[in-house]
Amino acid sequence: METLKAIEARRSVKSYDPDHQMTDEEVNQLLSYTLLSPTAFNIQHWRFVVVKDRELRQKIREASWNQAQVTDASLLVVICADMKSWQKDPMRYWQNAPEPVQQALVPMILSFYKNEEQLERDEAQRSCGMAAQTMMLVAKDMGYDTCPMDGFDFEKVAELINLPEDFLISMFVVVGKPIRPANERGGQLSLDEVLIYDRFE
Template sequence: MLNFSDALYFRHATRHFDVNKEIPENDLKFILDSALKAPSSLNLEHWEYVVVQDKSMKSQLKEASFNQQQVEDASAVVVILAKKDTLLDPNSPEVKKLISERIPENGIPIAVNFLQSFPNSEAFTAWSKSQCYITASFLMMAAATLEIDSCPMEGFMNDDVLKLLNYSSDEYEVALVVPLGYRKEPTTPEKVRASLEEKVTFV
């Protein structure tokens, strides 16, 4: 297993997977369990995961992802779904229970007020999707520690993906599609990133 620093340099957006190598079940479960440990606003865990491994399903998911080949070639494709306001309504019994279990009592009115403060459903969904990007980063870094590759994708047709997976567009929006597998090329491309001095200001 790679340490965090080595995993940072190992990880890159892999578009060419080895179709003959499958991720062991225990490794896949480790990656997913690591992702579920990610923080989320109000500790609401705004995400649901759908793991696509069936070849036919991956082929259909590829079509809904503008025919990007990595979707079909990956060992597993993780679709991260963001919950909409219909599922995180603070007046619903389920969300009331969730809030009472996860937020200190004196913070509950603040949390409820925050959840009710969004001007519309679109703003709420954008916030929910932003939480999903946090869990996605945990997913990809956990995979990288096992030298398993990933490719975060926003190129897909939301409604087509939801229909394929049998999820309601009234309740969910697709945040990311993340193929997982083993790179076809053995080397890691050189990372081109701005320096700490260029991007960080200490005050």
């Protein structure tokens, strides 16, 4: 599927075939392409928790106000971020770059985020958002539908997946074969309403 067609066709689907299973090869393909998403300083904050355990998925569904797609979709991905990833051997993010690039960027990473907790969090969320969008478009190209989710008890899910300290949960993305198409788009704002040139009035 062409990129523009995937963007146009991607919709948030709520009803999935609970009997359909994605192959390991499909999951690896989906996640491998997701890793190509952009991220600030190439830090790649994201961590993808693929929940396979059926009992755990049921508990996560209960923490998600019993939304059926949590258990019925073929794949449940909890997209998390390591907010301290900038501290963790940042040279590896630029290991393939020319030495002058490494010498410029790696110290910049350390100075940019030091003592900037809000920036850490904001950057992590931005990175996860871009990864989620890539994941959903790749899934659509592969013939699957998706639904991004933030309708769940973040603290409870963090407890269920044993989320490490200094990590956050950004969102879920569920992936699967739909049994019912998405509803018509509820109402798209016009370009005139959302486009601002140069500055707000």
